[in-house]
Amino acid sequence: xxxxxxxxxxxxxxxxxxxxxxxxxxxxxxxxxxxxxxxxxxxxxxxxxxxxxxxxxxxxxxxxxxxxxxxxxxxxxxxxxxxxxxxxx
Amino acid sequence: xxxxxxxxxxxxxxxxxxxxxxxxxxxxxxxxxxxxxxxxxxxxxxxxxxxxxxxxxxxxxxxxxxxxxxxxxxxxxxxxxxxxxxxxxxxxxxxxxxxxxxxxxxxxxxxxxxxxxxxxxxxxxxxxxxxxxxxxxxxxxxxxxxxxxxxxxxxxxxxxxxxxxxxxxxxxxxxxxxxxxxxxxxxxxxxxxxxxxxxxxxxxxxxxxxxxxxxxxxxxxxxxxxxxxxxxxxxxxxxxxxxxxxxxxxxxxxxxxxxxxxxxxxxxxxx
Numbered sequence: 590x591x592x593x594x595x596x597x598x599x600x601x602x603x604x605x606x607x608x609x610x611x612x613x614x615x616x617x618x619x620x621x622x623x624x625x626x627x628x629x630x631x632x633x634x635x636x637x638x639x640x641x642x643x644x645x646x647x648x649x650x651x652x653x654x655x656x657x658x659x660x661x662x663x664x665x666x667x668x669x670x671x672x673x674x675x676x677x678x
Numbered sequence: 679x680x681x682x683x684x685x686x687x688x689x690x691x692x693x694x695x696x697x698x699x700x701x702x703x704x705x706x707x708x709x710x711x712x713x714x715x716x717x718x719x720x721x722x723x724x725x726x727x728x729x730x731x732x733x734x735x736x737x738x739x740x741x742x743x744x745x746x747x748x749x750x751x752x753x754x755x756x757x758x759x760x761x762x763x764x765x766x767x768x769x770x771x772x773x774x775x776x777x778x779x780x781x782x783x784x785x786x787x788x789x790x791x792x793x794x795x796x797x798x799x800x801x802x803x804x805x806x807x808x809x810x811x812x813x814x815x816x817x818x819x820x821x822x823x824x825x826x827x828x829x830x831x832x833x834x835x836x837x838x839x840x841x842x843x844x845x846x847x848x849x850x851x852x853x854x855x856x857x858x859x860x861x862x863x864x865x866x867x868x869x870x871x872x873x874x875x876x877x878x879x880x881x882x883x884x885x886x887x888x889x890x891x892x893x894x895x896x897x898x899x900x901x902x903x904x905x906x907x908x909x910x911x912x913x914x915x916x917x918x919x920x921x922x923x924x925x926x927x928x929x930x931x932x933x934x935x936x937x938x939x940x941x942x943x944x945x946x947x948x949x
Contacts, residue, residue, distance in 0.1 A: 599867025604824050605874045612831050612878065 625649055632662060642666045680788040683795045683923070684813035686837075688829030690800030692821045693857040696893055696903070698797040699727045700913070701817070703902035704920035706761035710792040713752065713762040715783075717809035718799035719775055722766035728755060729900025730763050739767035742779030748786050757905055762791070775808055784812045802836060812842050815851035815923070817884060821858045822870040827878055830854070834881060853884035855919060860889050861932045872932075885919030886932050887912050 629649050636642070646665035652658060685698045698714050706712040715738060716724035725731045730753045736746035741764075748764075755761035764783075767774070787794045798809035810816060816837050820830045837850045844850060856875060863869040876883055887893075892910040896903035904913045904920075921928055 601864070601867045601870050601874065604870050605878065608824055608827055608878050611828065615828075615831070616835070 625651060628660075632664075636664060640666050680791055681793055682784060682788070682812055682814045683793065683817060684798055684810040684815075685795060685817045685819060686798040686806065686810055686833050687819040687826070688800065688802060688806075688833040689821075689826045692819050692826050693887070693893075694800075694819050695723050695727050695797055696897060697817070697819050697855060697857060697887070697916070698724060698795055699902040700896075700904045700916040701920050701923070702761055702793070702795050703755075703758055703904040704913075704917045705793050705795075705923070706755075706758050707904070707917075707920075709760055711760050711762075711790065712793040712795065713764055713787055713791045714795045714797060715764040715787075715809075716766035716797050717775070717805050718797065719766050719771070719805055720769065721799065722768055724797050725753075725763060725765045726900060727897050728761075728763055728902065730755070730765070731900070734765045737765045737767040738783065739769065739771070739774045741783055742774065742776060748783065757901070773804075775804060777808065777811065780808050781812060802832065806833075807836065807840055810837055810841055810850070813837075813850055814843065815853065817853050817855050817923075818879075818881065819855050819857055820875060820879070822856060822864065822872070822875055824870075827870065827875055830879055834879060852881050853923075854879055854881045855884045855887065857887040858889045859886050859932070883930060884922055885915050886930065887915045887919075888932070 629647060632649065633644050633647055637644075642664060648661075648663040650661045650663075652661070683701075685694050685701070687694050695716075695718075702712050702714040714724060714728070716722045717738075718724075719739065722737075725734050733753050736751035738751070740746040741748050741751050751764055753763045753765065755763070764787075784794060796809040796813065799805040818830050818833055818837075820826050834852060837852055838844055841850050854876065856872060859872070860869055864871045872883065872886060888911050890910065890912045892907050893903050893912050896906040899906060903910065904916045907913055908917070915931075918928055918931070
């Protein structure tokens with residue numbers, strides 16, 4: 590929206606557009622407000638069966654965009670060799 | 679058959695208590711038996727807006743705890759015999775409000791009254807969820823302003839998921855009541871228009887209450903605006919909203935303007 594539009598139409602159209610974008614995100618999240626925490630718990634359980642790591646080192650991010658959303662899971666797994674203080678070859 | 683209404687909003691200061699008092703008086707005006715219940719435990723104000731603050735002896739929590747019987751806690755309005763108030767307690771113990779306790783009180787009120795109007799506290803905590811819990815219909819009070827509209831959207835989500843009716847697979851009937859509306863500011867594009875708000879919330883409109891000195895004056899003297907000055911623009915708008923709650927079809931007017939809102943909308947579009 591140009592400065593000219595703002596002058597001519599007032600700030601209400603900006604308010605309307607901001608609300609429409611925000612609420613489309615919030616409504617998606619509100620359908621499953623606990624989705625991220627559920628995903629987090631289950632991912633920790635599955636990975637934990639095979640690899641040991643600190644649950645605090647798990648980061649889950651969900652990014653919602655208009656056409657696609659992305660889910661990023663970042664788990665820091667300590668290297669077993671380093672834990673023993675041995676530098677790998 | 680009794681109807682349970684909840685007046686809610688999410689955001690504070692938008693006019694829930696004022697609207698509860700004004701709609702309660704408007705519904706009671708033709709003799710229907712109305713009770714307004716204050717759910718704002720610890721921060722009650724409906725008693726003050728109705729001018730009954732010095733007559734509170736027992737409250738909702740006392741009734742729930744069995745300290746008092748329901749008729750002992752009900753306060754009859756001095757000017758309007760059919761309007762009653764069930765005040766909130768002024769103690770800070772919000773946990774005293776229990777789901778079973780509220781259910782029992784509402785059930786008993788259903789046998790005595792035509793309209794039961796629950797004035798919700800702001801927020802989405804216990805008091806607010808219990809106020810909407812047993813509602814048949816909801817009035818969502820919204821100001822034409824971004825934070826109020828966002829919170830209303832959140833409350834609509836709760837009405838569709840956390841109420842007893844929603845859990846039974848039914849739907850709580852929802853209406854938006856727009857308060858503090860300046861038609862001239864909306865026309866200049868300085869304020870969200872009625873159409874913007876309705877489109878965003880996709881919920882039908884119950885009424886438009888204009889910003890007015892009369893609303894403040896009525897709460898100053900402790901009388902609902904619909905009793906204090908029934909001819910004023912906000913009072914007429916509340917009377918129209920009350921008739922729509924009863925199911926009457928009446929044209930939506932922005933008080934102070936001669937043409938109907940929808941007529942105006944269509945004539946502008948045609949131009």
